[in-house]
Amino acid sequence: GQNIDQPTEMTATEGAIVQINCTYQTSGFNGLFWYQQHAGEAPTFLSYNVLDGLEEKGRFSSFLSRSKGYSYLLLKELQMKDSASYLCAVSNDYKLSFGAGTTVTVRA
């Protein structure tokens, strides 16, 4: 079975840093994705980790530890437009299994 856990909600101040954790227990693993989904819109790809370590892409970074079944998404220099739901997903072949998403609210 697939079990992917992430916090339900997080709130942070504009300009701050927020870290969204994701833990997973899955029957197979080909990589871990993070998607951003604004309300009423399609999920959009943020990052993909297949090897352990940190992947940095501008203000967003993603970390993976396969031995611990753990990933995090780090959002730096938060902007109001970063208010959205962030989805952690584990791939097993072509199948993506998603967590329920973390709603991040950025306050001025």
Next chain:
Amino acid sequence: ETGVTQTPRHLVMGMTNKKSLKCEQHLGHNAMYWYKQSAKKPLELMFVYSLEERVENNSVPSRFSPECPNSSHLFLHLHTLQPEDSALYLCASSQDTSSYEQYFGPGTRLTVT
């Protein structure tokens, strides 16, 4: 049009109605997917098509019937739905089923009354 498009964006239907959701991808991809997203729940994979052949049917009730006439189009035919089927239905595509990055459409918000 670019990316993945879905129509309609919103749909309200009674339990005895028959309706269809349409997805079209303009990316030249060979794999297409249907997902269901209910409030506060993870996205659930429903169906996967690769080169117009269904490769995954994830224990979805028969009141949902997918159709993939070609690699650019995917339909989800709906009949005798239940109120608990109300959700956001998302379509996605990828280069093929060995390509991990999926591109999502904006979804159809379905309400069953």
